[in-house]
Every structure is written in C-alpha cells, then in structure tokens.
Amino acid sequence: MMIALPILFPLFMAVLLLMNRSHNYQKVVGIAGSLFTFGIALALFVTVQRCGIQVLQAGGWEAPYGITLVVDKLSALMLLISGFIGVAVAVYAASFVPSALISGRFYLFFHSLMMGVNGAFITGDVFNLYVWFEVMLMSSFVLITLGSKRIQLKGGIKYLSMNLLASLFFLAGIGLLYGKTGTLNMAHLADILRNDSHPLLMNTSAMLFFVGFGIKAAVFPFFFWLPSSYYTPPVAITAFFAALLTKVGVYAMIRFFTLFFVQDPIFWHNLLLAIAGLTMLIGGMAAASQYEIRQILSFHIISQIGYMIFGLGVFTPLAIAGAVYFMIHNMLAKTNTFLIAGLIHRMRGTYQLKSMGGLYKSYPLLAVLFLIPAFALAGVPPLPGFFGKLFLIKAGFEAGRFLVSGVAVVTGILTLFSMIKIWNEAFFKQSPTEIHEECQHEKLRFAELLPSIMLASGTLALGLGAGYLYDFFIEMGEQLLDSTQYINLVLNK
Amino acid sequence: MNYTILVIAFRYIRFILVFFSILTLFRGHNLPGGGFIGGLMASGAFIFQALALGVQSSKNSLRIKPSKLIASGLFLAILSTLPGFFAKGVFFAGTWVKIPLLFGATLKLGTPLLFDTGVYLSVTGVVLLLIFTLMEEWKWN
Amino acid sequence: MEMELMLALLIGILFTVGVYLLLRRSVLKLVLGIIFIGNAINLIIFVASGLVAGKPPFVTGQEPEPEMADPLPQALILTAIVISFGIVAFTLALKYKYFSLTNTDDLDQLTETENE
Numbered sequence: 173m174m175i176a177l178p179i180l181f182p183l184f185m186a187v188l189l190l191m192n193r194s195h196n197y198q199k200v201v202g203i204a205g206s207l208f209t210f211g212i213a214l215a216l217f218v219t220v221q222r223c224g225i226q227v228l229q230a231g232g233w234e235a236p237y238g239i240t241l242v243v244d245k246l247s248a249l250m251l252l253i254s255g256f257i258g259v260a261v262a263v264y265a266a267s268f269v270p271s272a273l274i275s276g277r278f279y280l281f282f283h284s285l286m287m288g289v290n291g292a293f294i295t296g297d298v299f300n301l302y303v304w305f306e307v308m309l310m311s312s313f314v315l316i317t318l319g320s321k322r323i324q325l326k327g328g329i330k331y332l333s334m335n336l337l338a339s340l341f342f343l344a345g346i347g348l349l350y351g352k353t354g355t356l357n358m359a360h361l362a363d364i365l366r367n368d369s370h371p372l373l374m375n376t377s378a379m380l381f382f383v384g385f386g387i388k389a390a391v392f393p394f395f396f397w398l399p400s401s402y403y404t405p406p407v408a409i410t411a412f413f414a415a416l417l418t419k420v421g422v423y424a425m426i427r428f429f430t431l432f433f434v435q436d437p438i439f440w441h442n443l444l445l446a447i448a449g450l451t452m453l454i455g456g457m458a459a460a461s462q463y464e465i466r467q468i469l470s471f472h473i474i475s476q477i478g479y480m481i482f483g484l485g486v487f488t489p490l491a492i493a494g495a496v497y498f499m500i501h502n503m504l505a506k507t508n509t510f511l512i513a514g515l516i517h518r519m520r521g522t523y524q525l526k527s528m529g530g531l532y533k534s535y536p537l538l539a540v541l542f543l544i545p546a547f548a549l550a551g552v553p554p555l556p557g558f559f560g561k562l563f564l565i566k567a568g569f570e571a572g573r574f575l576v577s578g579v580a581v582v583t584g585i586l587t588l589f590s591m592i593k594i595w596n597e598a599f600f601k602q603s604p605t606e607i608h609e610e611c612q613h614e615k616l617r618f619a620e621l622l623p624s625i626m627l628a629s630g631t632l633a634l635g636l637g638a639g640y641l642y643d644f645f646i647e648m649g650e651q652l653l654d655s656t657q658y659i660n661l662v663l664n665k
Numbered sequence: 666m667n668y669t670i671l672v673i674a675f676r677y678i679r680f681i682l683v684f685f686s687i688l689t690l691f692r693g694h695n696l697p698g699g700g701f702i703g704g705l706m707a708s709g710a711f712i713f714q715a716l717a718l719g720v721q722s723s724k725n726s727l728r729i730k731p732s733k734l735i736a737s738g739l740f741l742a743i744l745s746t747l748p749g750f751f752a753k754g755v756f757f758a759g760t761w762v763k764i765p766l767l768f769g770a771t772l773k774l775g776t777p778l779l780f781d782t783g784v785y786l787s788v789t790g791v792v793l794l795l796i797f798t799l800m801e802e803w804k805w806n
Numbered sequence: 807m808e809m810e811l812m813l814a815l816l817i818g819i820l821f822t823v824g825v826y827l828l829l830r831r832s833v834l835k836l837v838l839g840i841i842f843i844g845n846a847i848n849l850i851i852f853v854a855s856g857l858v859a860g861k862p863p864f865v866t867g868q869e870p871e872p873e874m875a876d877p878l879p880q881a882l883i884l885t886a887i888v889i890s891f892g893i894v895a896f897t898l899a900l901k902y903k904y905f906s907l908t909n910t911d912d913l914d915q916l917t918e919t920e921n922e
Contacts, residue, residue, distance in 0.1 A: 176746070176756055184743055190736035232755035299882055306889045313896055317903075325904050329833060329913065332900070336840050336893065337828075343886060344847045350879065351854025695864070701888065795895050802902070 202279030210255035327404030338387035345380030359662035389421030407514035444485030452478030494563030530603025704788025738787030
C-alpha cells in the first residue's frame with residue numbers, strides 16, 4: 173500500500189485542487205501537498221533502507237501478469253530527492269508564479285507532474301512506464317505553455333513535438349519488445365533476456381528505447397529542443413523541469429541498460445560512452461558562448477547529462493554509483509541556480525548578463541547562495557560536484573576509458589569557466605547605471621529565499637557527507653548491476 | 666441559431682444515448698464496454714444538446730461543472746483501490762459484494778465497477794470541458 | 807502471413823505520410839503527422855504481438871477457448887489511443903491559441919520575436 177502512495181497522494185491532491193479555484197486555497201493545498209509527498213517519500217526511503225527492496229503486485233495479480241510496482245534503493249532515492257525539490261519549487265512558486273497562473277491551476281499540473289515522475293520511478297512494468305511518461309509529459313506541456321505568451325508557444329511547440337516523437341519511439345520499442353519476448357514486466361524481461369542468445373534481435377528495440385529516452389534526457393544528437401524551450405516559461409517551472417524531466421529519462425536509461433538490455437555490452441557501452449563524451453563537450457562549449465543566464469544553465473543541463481551517461485557507459489559499481497550521485501547533486505544544484513536566476517530577475521528585471529552587476533555589493537546573502545550551487549556544478553571541493561566527477565573519472569580510468577575521462581575533465585573546466593562568467597557579470601562587476609529605479613530597492617523576503625536556502629543546505633550536506641554516503645551509493649551500484657535479487661523478489665522465486 | 670431538426674432529434678436521442686451509456690458502463694467488466702466508452706456516449710448526449718440548444722442550456726442541464734465531474738471521477742477511482750486493501754490486504758484487488766434481489770436474482774457489485782464509474786465520470790468531464798471551452802471560444806451560439 | 811505483410815506495408819505508408827507531414831512548417835500538419843505516426847505505431851504493436859484471425863480476446867462461455875487472441879496488445883493499443891486522444895486535444899488547443907496570437911499557421915513566423 174505504501175508503495176502506491178507516492179502515486180495516489182498527488183492524484184488525491186489533484187482532486188482537491190480541482191474543487192476550488194481561489195488563489196489562497198490553491199497555494200495552501202499545493203504547498204501542503206508537496207510537503208506530504210515528501211514525507212511519504214521519506215518514509216518509503218527509510219523502509220527500503222531497513223527492509224530491502226519493496227514490491228507491490230497491484231490487484232494481487234502475480235508478477236508477469238499484473239502491474240508490478242517496485243521500489244529499490246535507486247527508486248527510493250529518486251523519490252526522496254524529487255519530493256524535496258517539489259517542496260522547494262512549490263514554496264518558491266507561491267511568490268514567483270504570477271497569481272493569474274496560480275488560479276489557472278498551476279499547482280494542479282504541478283502535482284500531476286509529480287505523480288507522473290513518481291510513477292515512472294516506482295513502476296516495474298515497461299508499458300506502465302510509458303503511461304507515467306505520458307502523464308508527466310501532458311502536465312509538462314500544460315506547464316510550459318501556461319499563460320500562453322508568444323515566446324512560450326514557440327518553445328512549447330518545439331518541446332511538444334520532440335517529446336511526442338520520443339514517446340512514439342518508446343511505444344514502438346515496446347511493441348517490438350512484446351513481440352519478441354511476450355512480456356513487459358521488467359523483472360520477467362530481465363529473466364528472459366539474460367539467457368538470450370540473439371543479442372542483435374534485441375538491439376532493434378533497445379535502440380528505439382535509447383532514442384526515446386535520449387530525446388527526453390537531451391543527449392547529444394537530440395538535445396536541441398531543450399535550450400530553445402526551457403527558458404520560456406516562468407522560472408519556477410523551468411527550475412522544476414530542469415530538476416526532474418531530463419533526469420527521468422536518465423533514470424529510465426539506467427534502469428533499462430542495467431536490468432535487461434545487457435546482452436551486447438561492447439556495442440552499447442561504446443555507444444553510450446561516445447554519446448556521453450559528445451554530450452558533455454558540446455553542452456559545455458555551447459554554455460560558455462551564451463550570455464543569457466537561463467540559456468547558460470539550459471546548456472549546462474545537457475553537458476551534465478553527459479556525465480550521467482558516462483557513468484552508465486563505464487558500467488562498474490563505482491561508475492553507476494557516481495552517475496547516480498552526480499544526478500542527485502545535479503538535481504539539487506541545477507534547480508537552485510534556476511531559482512536564483514529568478515531572484516536576480518526580480519531585482520534587476522533582466523536575465524541578460526551584460527546588463528546586470530553589483531549584486532554582491534547589494535545582496536551578499538544572495539551571492540553566497542549562488543556560490544554554493546554554482547561551485548558545486550563547477551566541481552570545486554568539498555562540494556558534491558567535485559566528488560561526483562571524482563567517482564566518475566576514477567571509475568573511467570580504472571576501466572581504461574581514458575579518452576572519455578579526459579573529455580570529462582575538460583568539460584569540468586568549461587563548466588567552471590561559465591559559472592565564473594555568471595559570477596563575474598552578475599555579482600562582481602560594477603553595476604551598469606541604467607538599472608530601473610523600481611527594480612533597485614526591492615528587498616527579498618525570507619519566504620522567497622527559503623527554497624534556495626533549503627536546496628543549498630541539501631547540496632552542502634551531500635558534499636560534506638560524501639564520505640558517509642559513499643557506502644550507500646556503492647551498495648546501490650552493486651544492487652543495480654546484480655539484478656538477481658530484484659528479479660527473484662518480483663517473480664517470487 | 667435554431668436548427669429545428671437538431672432540436673427535435675435531440676429530444677429522442679438524448680435518452681437513448683444516456684441509457685446506452687449506462688448500459689455500456691454496467692456490462693463493461695466481462696464484455697466489451699466500460700467506463701471510457703460509456704463516458705464518451707454520455708458526453709455525446711450533452712454535446713448534442715450544446716449543438717442543438719446552445720452551450721448554456723447544455724451546461725444548465727449538466728448542473729455540475731465539468732471540472733468537478735473530473736474531480737469526483739478521480740476521487741471514485743482512488744476510492745476503488747482501498748476496499749481490496751482493507752478486505753484482503755492487497756492493494757487494488759477486486760472486491761465483490763453480492764446483494765440478493767427479488768426472484769432469486771443477485772446483484773454483483775465490485776470495485777471494478779466503482780473504478781469504471783470513476784472513469785465514466787472523468788471521461789465525461791474531460792470531453793465536455795474540452796468541447797464547451799472550444800464552443801465558447803468560437804462563439805458557437 | 808499475407809495479412810502481416812499487408813499491415814507491414816500499411817505501417818510503412820503511414821510512417822512515410824507522417825514523416826512528410828512532420829517536416830512541413832505548418833503547425834496543423836505537424837499535428838496530423840504526429841497522429842499518423844501514432845497510428846502506425848499502434849499497428850506495430852498489433853502486428854508484432856501476433857495476429858489471430860476471428861477469435862475474440864475474452865472468454866465468452868464458461869470455458870476458455872483453445873485459441874483466443876492475446877488481449878494484452880489490444881489493451882496496450884487502447885491505452886495508447888486514449889493517451890493520444892488527450893494529446894491531440896491539447897495540441898489542437900495549442901494550435902488554436904497560436905493561430906489567434908499570430909494569425910498564421912507558419913512555424914517560422916515566430917522566430918522574429920526571439921528577444922522578448
């Protein structure tokens with residue numbers, strides 16, 4: 173029962189939010205709902221830590237026939253972090269999303285997006301995963317065009333058409349997979365495919381899944397929709413998307429390529445590594461050339477996705493652990509940088525780096541808050557980005573993948589460069605004189621800073637506690653690579 | 666604008682559509698039918714009214730707002746997951762109640778029907794919300 | 807066997823039409839292209855999971871029949887159709903909004919407002 177709660181509870185919140193349209197009601201229910209969702213995720217995480225993998229066969233139908241919900245270490249962790257980010261974004265949105273959009277049911281779609289994301293993390297069935305992807309996409313389509321400004325429609329159409337195509341690839345993969353194996357339960361698939369003697373036959377559907385998830389995760393050849401659409405909606409929505417959507421794609425990739433597409437490792441690992449290297453490098457270089465904060469950050473998302481794919485491609489417990497650690501760190505830090513970009517916009521009225529400056533002088537607290545996630549992303553010790561890259565690059569060298577590891581190091585320098593650029597231009601530089609009077613004296617309330625403080629302390633905890641968390645992440649990596657436990661629990665052997 | 670043929674046809678077709686939508690809903694568990702198609706048929710009745718007599722009249726005879734209809738449908742669907750949990754300890758399990766009727770017939774009610782009713786209501790709500798919004802936007806009549 | 811070949815050809819044709827329409831600049835054609843490809847993929851699921859002629863996917867009498875159609879792909883396709891119903895409704899609403907804001911169906915017309 174508890175396993176289904178991360179799905180059922182946001183659905184229940186959606187019911188509540190449909191009942192009344194008033195502004196205050198929406199805010200209160202929206203924020204309270206996100207807190208409860210986080211609480212449920214926390215309880216589930218503790219349960220998984222204590223009692224191991226949790227399995228629920230919906231309706232009592234045994235594994236290959238019914239829909240299975242499975243929470244292992246990875247799912248529990250992803251639920252926990254997305255719940256945490258949900259709370260931060262819900263609080264932030266209360267003061268940063270225009271009130272017309274809040275009565276226009278921002279929180280309703282927020283919670284249905286949450287439901288889709290949680291469902292995608294929990295499910296143990298390939299088609300069910302598709303359904304949760306669609307729930308998530310549908311809500312994100314509405315959120316990205318909420319308010320329907322011209323620029324949002326433009327970004328929205330690009331976002332929508334690319335992501336619909338991705339879903340269609342995913343669905344085609346499901347069709348072929350079902351045709352070849354006759355099952356869609358992930359554990360059952362793993363059980364069948366591990367003894368499969370025709371890897372080439374499986375590679376067609378694996379490739380369709382890879383393209384589908386690749387578009388969603390914005391890896392190298394398919395990333396162009398992301399920077400041209402992510403900057404268009406209100407910044408709270410961008411932050412939420414940046415935290416969750418691409419990461420769900422990466423999560424699905426990690427799940428598929430560790431659990432059941434493991435018959436042809438040489439081809440897949442080389443492909444993943446090549447794509448990871450290109451994604452990192454191109455994302456990093458594009459970010460370095462931009463002068464709009466949200467654009468820089470959007471290109472960064474891409475380059476950071478490269479690191480996670482890199483971890484998957486190296487395919488040792490340390491590398492997988494590093495990839496997941498990096499993903500968690502990235503979700504926290506990336507959301508935070510977007511939230512701070514919104515704060516900067518509130519005070520300076522612009523997202524263009526050229527026309528800001530002097531923020532360090534006027535708002536030292538904000539500068540410190542920016543410094544934590546930015547340096548974390550750039551990989552400065554003792555912040556988590558450093559440890560994430562350390563794990564990944566160490567694993568890469570141990571596995572003899574020198575070229576990609578080198579690319580990862582170079583990309584780290586590029587990231588540092590563009591973070592320092594934001595720091596220099598927005599915070600350190602003399603403020604240009606033509607700042608609008610009305611923007612200059614606005615003070616930030618505590619409620620507006622609270623989400624950033626939450627996320628920054630999360631980042632700090634992740635970085636400073638890396639030594640303690642190391643064992644947890646390595647155990648997770650081993651759990652992912654050795655799927656016998658997962659299969660036996662689900663199939664009840 | 667007043668379409669005489671539509672108005673007269675509507676009087677008779679309304680009942681047929683609503684009746685068959687409920688019939689489809691009830692036979693849905695073991696035979697073709699169910700909440701989704703039933704909901705589409707039911708919303709067909711209201712769309713017909715909106716075409717014949719105008720959106721406002723259709724809204725009046727619906728009495729409840731489409732968004733509330735969606736909410737109540739979702740709520741019923743959530744509710745239908747619980748009896749299985751409390752009766753058998755298995756989440757979402759089908760649970761049935763047999764109610765004896767006159768002449769030895771029994772009425773078999775279960776959580777799948779509750780779930781289907783939820784689907785029925787939310788599908789009706791979604792379709793009507795879509796159609797009403799579009800018709801109002803286009804100033805149909 | 808011939809039926810499978812026919813359906814495979816049909817899927818190919820639907821894909822061709824869909825891809826052609828996707829590459830147009832009009833938003834409406836984009837939507838139509840997505841619908842075509844979606845239908846092609848529903849047929850892929852249908853064909854890939856095996857065709858059984860003239861048998862229902864459910865039990866009509868007391869006993870299960872010796873040969874019946876696999877109900878799962880039909881359920882999958884039904885779900886996919888419902889999902890694409892929602893998505894098409896949303897896309898058309900988006901297209902309508904787009905048209906009422908720009909008075910054009912052309913995707914390139916939006917590029918001039920890059921720095922808003």
